[in-house]
Amino acid sequence: MIDELLNGNQRFIATEFNHHLDYYQGIARGQSPTVLWIGCSDSRVSEDVVTGSKPGTIFVHRNIANIVAYNDVNIAAILEYALVHLKIRDVVVCGHTRCGGIAAIEDGVQENYIADWLLIASGAKEKVDALARERHLTREQKLNLLIEENVRLQIKHLEQFALIKNLLRKGEAPAIHGWVYSVETGKIKTIVEGKRTM
Numbered sequence: 077m078i079d080e081l082l083n084g085n086q087r088f089i090a091t092e093f094n095h096h097l098d099y100y101q102g103i104a105r106g107q108s109p110t111v112l113w114i115g116c117s118d119s120r121v122s123e124d125v126v127t128g129s130k131p132g133t134i135f136v137h138r139n140i141a142n143i144v145a146y147n148d149v150n151i152a153a154i155l156e157y158a159l160v161h162l163k164i165r166d167v168v169v170c171g172h173t174r175c176g177g178i179a180a181i182e183d184g185v186q187e188n189y190i191a192d193w194l195l196i197a198s199g200a201k202e203k204v205d206a207l208a209r210e211r212h213l214t215r216e217q218k219l220n221l222l223i224e225e226n227v228r229l230q231i232k233h234l235e236q237f238a239l240i241k242n243l244l245r246k247g248e249a250p251a252i253h254g255w256v257y258s259v260e261t262g263k264i265k266t267i268v269e270g271k272r273t274m
């Protein structure tokens with residue numbers, strides 16, 4: 077499998093890199109991505125591929141279940157670099173169908189660290205539990221709703237960062253978009269329309 081990756085790199089150089097040499101030499105001198113992508117680590121949701129984007133377009137943070145954790149220095153540093161230094165004005169929080177992390181939030185997990193991590197999204201489950209009872213949702217309908225509700229919750233978390241609030245005061249807040257990618261159809265559905273003001 078590792079050999080396939082290295083062979084794939086040779087094909088990338090031959091069919092993509094060398095064909096667009098000016099572009100790749102340009103981004104080699106410095107990146108100026110236009111979007112910050114906060115997505116799930118799931119191997120089926122490669123942001124460049126599913127959005128038809130070239131390298132150099134999207135600055136990326138991915139973790140299990142596309143969570144925005146308040147006390148995570150990693151995401152805080154990424155936000156600061158993306159928004160203050162790279163001056164990115166669009167942030168996408170992208171969930172996806174058949175997300176194992178979301179199923180684990182619904183079903184509960186025994187693992188130590190995964191369970192702790194997923195607790196950050198537990199507010200979404202409480203809301204969806206109530207709706208599922210009211211509307212008599214199937215498990216699949218409930219999971220799809222939880223995927224969307226988790227995106228909304230993580231956007232709320234983002235909006236609470238002092239960094240974002242301070243940018244908002246200066247009129248420089250990014251638009252935060254909420255999307256769900258379907259691993260069954262390849263389509264992206266907009267859940268939250270991004271706005272420059274909150």
Ligand SMILES: [Zn+2]
Binds near residue numbers: 118142172175
């Ligand atoms: Zn996932």
